[in-house]
Amino acid sequence: MIGNQTKGRGFRGLLNYLESQKDAKLIGGNMGGNNARALAREFKISRQLNPEADRVVYHASLSLPENERLDEQTWNELANRYLEEMGFDSNQYVVYRHSNTEHDHIHICASRIRLDNGKIVHDSWDYKRSETIIRQLERDYGLQQTQSSHEKLSRNPSIGQQKRLEREQEEYINGERQTPQERPIKQQLQELIDRATQDKPTMPLLVERLQLQGVEVRHGLTRNGKSKGISYSWNDQKFSGTSLGPAYTFPGLQKHKGIDYQPQRDDELIEHLLKNPVQRIVVSQQLETSRQDSALTASPVRELERGSNQSFEVITAIVRYLELQEIEQSLTKSSLSETLPQLTEQLSAYQQQLANNKTTFDDLGAAIVNEEQRLSSQRAVDAISNFIEQSVVDDALAETLPQLTEQLSIYRQQLF
Template sequence: MIGKQIKGTGFRGCLNYVLGKKDADLIGGTMCGQTPEELAAEFAIARQLRPNLKVAVFHATLSVDSTQKLEVDVDNDQRWLEIAANYMKAMEFDNNQYAVVKHSDTNHDHIHIVASRIRLDGSVVDDSWDYYRSQEVIRQLERDYNLEAVTPSWETYKRSPTTGEHRYLQSKGNKSVRVQLQDLIDEVTQDNPSMPEFVERLQQQSVEVQVKTTQSELSQGISYKIDGVALSGTQLGKAYTFSGLQKHRGVSYDKGRDNALIEALMQPQHLAIAPGEAERNELESSQSELVASAPATASELESSQSELVAGAPATPATPNELESSQSELETTAPAIPATANELELSQSELAATAPAIPATANKLELQLSILPERNETQWQKVRSHLAVEYSLPLELLDLLHSHSWLYAGSEKAVFTGRTLEGEARFAFVLDERGDFTTTHPLSSEAAFWVATTGEIERAVIACNPIEALSILLIEQEQDNSTTAPATLYLGIERASQLPMEFLQELDSVIIAIAEDSHLARNASALLPDAELVNPPSSWNDIWIQLIEQEQQTQKQNNQQYKRRTQDIELD
């Protein structure tokens, strides 16, 4: 059985998605409502018990593989309801509202459970380590209902050895660097250490650890180096990235508490030690074997030795480095010497391609070529247009403008597409008809984005900047609690613009794009675990309707207040 879970802030949107699917069937739960509207109204009753709780929605999906079926000795829906009840009880939802919806739109049975984390006595279900707890509960359900066991998610987040690594293990009897690092990390995280403790333990095992923060401080990156071979956390597997260590290996991290310690540990005196005497002896033996087996002539051998001495590092290389260098040398060495003409041609090509101006100047020139020229005299006109046509708050527009994420180019609004590090790569240009064009659409891993304060836990993907900003405003309007999960809102034109490595580490990614569009399909293909939310119209239309409803309500309240005042004066 496979289980997924998402925590969110709005019941109505989740219910619209779950019940809006073709062949969706509300099969049970603890509630009376039958429609998204009725169920949302019921959930609102319990929410009044904890009005300041931001993340009140618990959305779980339980499914069996297409090769598996629930036992047919009882009705299929009844068996799913039993599983849902047992799952919710084990997850400590023992006095909570929840609805169970069965979907038949795929080739495998699955249900969605939408629940409130608020118990009817006003207490809240603790969500600490609930991903681990959910996996354990699912393993028990597999045993109870004779379903095939599935490897826990934190195990699947370890990248499997490649075919080459398997062959190397069989021929040499040694583990690859990747497997060595995975095993070491698994060993030193058994007792849930802090991040500085984790770094120090690896250093004691001669592993060099580098922790990096992007300029925007949206994410942390971590890499490991042993025996001269460096691998990023992503190359080891999802559980070995900076956020994955916290989610799947139990490593605790607090920015204020840990950053200074981590920085101190990465100073030179704390880095991994050089190879020891045993490694040097092993290296000399390997070098002797290499020379003995090389089918080279005497002159070629002398030439190779001269080149090797000239390029040799000050400290001996490890066996892994030697094998890697030998492979690279064999791959890149030409079969025959280059002729004089070929050499002259190569030099000419090099001279032709060499930059005539410094790299920084080239970078600035490139940025100017992909971003439309600013025209500050038109900013007030563009600002007014965005506020009137799209109901975007002036405060938000001014904030974006102050960061140069939005400006006036001629008489058009220009939204900059940036990497997560903040580097501008292209621009979205909004014309008078409301259509977007981009200045450099092939730019990868750059998008228009804004983020709420805090360490990002969630991402919402929209089809352009206006839609991304509208979703941000809708979510803030519907629930303005300060406990909201920090969210990254992205506007993209192509799925290739998504920052995949960052998004794959998040627990919740929502593709808020019309599901029948090429963009939604391409984004879903890249992020198969993401939740697809299909808007009934554009998100900006929904935002405008929400504003108009509030204005109408405010107008009615003002009229009622005036009537009451008049009555008082008449009395």
């Protein structure tokens, strides 16, 4: 069984959400109201006992695996025990059951203000206490045992993140979304660290690999030389090692990932890398894959780093040079063997195309010359034709002009 809990300020908003879900049902509690509005008014009773209190709304959800279900009576018993052991033994609360996912689950809305003395329920270590209570409830009710978060090597996405992924996937399938959903940044970062630790490198080499991937790594030491922890920043999001899971903390990397760390050998080099981060290399996917593969198989580099007594600047320079040289040679050979036949074929095609174009240009030049000669002949013919037409007009005018003059003289005598 998985449990989640949050704290808020407004009862009405949470109650509206719990009531509005498909097939939602109010199955228990210690209050008289039967809808969100009535329950919100009733919760004001406890608010009046401590009007200065902030974030008095307690919201907990308990969810079973897909293959388990409980009846309403058992859910109510379980919810009541959970609240009492969390310290809510004199508080207002209601229980809603939801069937909008494949997991049978309930939501508890409770007031953090106690009815007997008006004080706020103590919430220190409440997440740890919640997990302990849930493990005991699983044993008492014969439920499937779920691994606690501190027992897992990596933290899974929250229920909210899982629901978002499912919703976005459904929208993409239905054509309501143009692109498929992306995995959470947290999960992508976990996988990136997993790839970088496959060959169990030294701690400085791991830091450098992560920096090359664009991950900002932070690490500090106490005065007596003990690690303060490790954190990561990637794609504008920051994560502590603990938030990613036990395997991603500084001691967890050594215990679960096999990272080789020797303080006297590594601390100075790590400090240098943190102050002077290796710049991210922006390359194609093929280059990125080849870089990872070569880095994971570069045992001479690791041996050199382990056994060399040179300064950390020289070690870092050699590691980078050998890795990049190996990548460059591998990519060059691979690219030439793959592309040379294509280039030869393409050059042959270009030669043929140039030969065809030359023939086309020669034909076009001859056609242009012929056209110019035709146009010149046509202009000469047009000029002769125009001259002949003009001569005919002049001759006609010369013959008819005396007759027209005489005719006009007769018309003038008749008029007068």
